[in-house]
Amino acid sequence: MARVLTNCHIYTGTREILNGYLRFSDHILGIGEMAAFQPSSHDDVISLSGDIVVPGFIDVHVHGGYGIDSMTNTATELSHMVTKMRSEGVTGVLLTTMTQFPNQERHGDD
Numbered sequence: 001m002a003r004v005l006t007n008c009h010i011y012t013g014t015r016e017i018l019n020g021y022l023r024f025s026d027h028i029l030g031i032g033e034m035a036a037f038q039p040s041s042h043d044d045v046i047s048l049s050g051d052i053v054v055p056g057f058i059d060v061h062v063h064g065g066y067g068i069d070s071m072t073n074t075a076t077e078l079s080h081m082v083t084k085m086r087s088e089g090v091t092g093v094l095l096t097t098m099t100q101f102p103n104q105e106r107h108g109d110d
Contacts, residue, residue: 001042002029008048013055022053056091063096070095 002025010017010031021037023030039045064070068081082093 001025001044002040003044003046004037004039005053006037006045006047007034008051008053010053011055019050054089057089058092058094059085059090060094061096062093063098071097 002023004024005022006020008020008022010020010022012031017031017033019034020032021030021034022028023043062070062085064073064081066081066084068077070078070081073081078095082090085093
């Protein structure tokens with residue numbers, strides 16, 4: 001079964017669709033103007049009533065967030081951090097580290 005977002009303003013990265021639809025499953029199956037939309041009985045249709053749909057955001061420089069530091073936390077904590085970021089539209093991250101001697105303590109924004 002595919003999901004279909006309808007009646008939405010879509011930015012694809014290369015074009016803008018003012019009143020469109022986006023059909024997807026684990027990848028995009030179709031996108032276009034609402035005038036061209038042909039529903040299927042297998043679709044889970046969600047009307048967005050003019051909401052904006054954009055591609056996922058990629059954060060290429062992040063030291064942490066939500067009280068989690070990419071230098072000093074566990075894999076479980078980092079997983080929690082990226083899950084929280086995903087809920088805000090971030091679909092990819094590059095965790096950034098900094099050079100620091102193991103016996104040097106961190107103080108604030110040093």
